[in-house]
Amino acid sequence: MRGLSAIADALSEHPEELMALGVLLGMAAGEPSLIQQAPEIPEGATQGEYALKLRLIVLEVHP
Numbered sequence: 001m002r003g004l005s006a007i008a009d010a011l012s013e014h015p016e017e018l019m020a021l022g023v024l025l026g027m028a029a030g031e032p033s034l035i036q037q038a039p040e041i042p043e044g045a046t047q048g049e050y051a052l053k054l055r056l057i058v059l060e061v062h063p
Helices: 002-011 021-027 032-037 047-058
Strands: none
Touching: 002 021, 002 032, 002 047, 021 032
């Protein structure tokens, strides 16, 4: 799950910006398996919130 962690790190650089599918697709370019592992993007989520969601998946924490 190192790829999801790297995406979370990158998203954390701009935590207040809105998260969009295009952002995720751009970061996972060339690695379609990352898109399959990534959770759905909640409507209105920021990049920081989505980064946190990715980190929970990497740590295998299920609230």
